Amino acid sequence: MSYGANFSIDISEPTLKAITQAYIQVSRMLLSDFFQTVVKRFADYFMELKTKPFYCGRCGNREEFIWKTREGKLTEVLTLFGIVPPCVKEVFCLQMSHT
Numbered sequence: 001m002s003y004g005a006n007f008s009i010d011i012s013e014p015t016l017k018a019i020t021q022a023y024i025q026v027s028r029m030l031l032s033d034f035f036q037t038v039v040k041r042f043a044d045y046f047m048e049l050k051t052k053p054f055y056c057g058r059c060g061n062r063e064e065f066i067w068k069t070r071e072g073k074l075t076e077v078l079t080l081f082g083i084v085p086p087c088v089k090e091v092f093c094l095q096m097s098h099t
């Protein structure tokens with residue numbers, strides 16, 4: 001996948017302090033956007049796969065899921081990758097109709 005970012009912030013004056021503060025602001029925006037974009041892009045790809053790289057912790061289903069909270073928070077999206085265990089909370093298991 002490829003990633004591109006476009007941020008816009010105001011820098012009031014060309015001082016070391018103002019430029020440093022602006023840089024810190026941009027780096028925070030970039031970090032947040034980068035993680036969310038990359039993770040969501042892969043999550044979209046995984047949801048298109050017939051057999052998912054994750055499974056339902058209750059019935060073992062690996063194929064039939066739908067998005068429960070499509071625009072979830074980053075921590076919720078990360079559950080897809082097992083970073084926040086133990087279960088996949090933002091997709092709805094269609095096999096047994098449970099979450």
Ligand SMILES: [Zn+2]
Pocket residue numbers: 056057058059060061093094095096097098
């Ligand atoms: Zn299930």
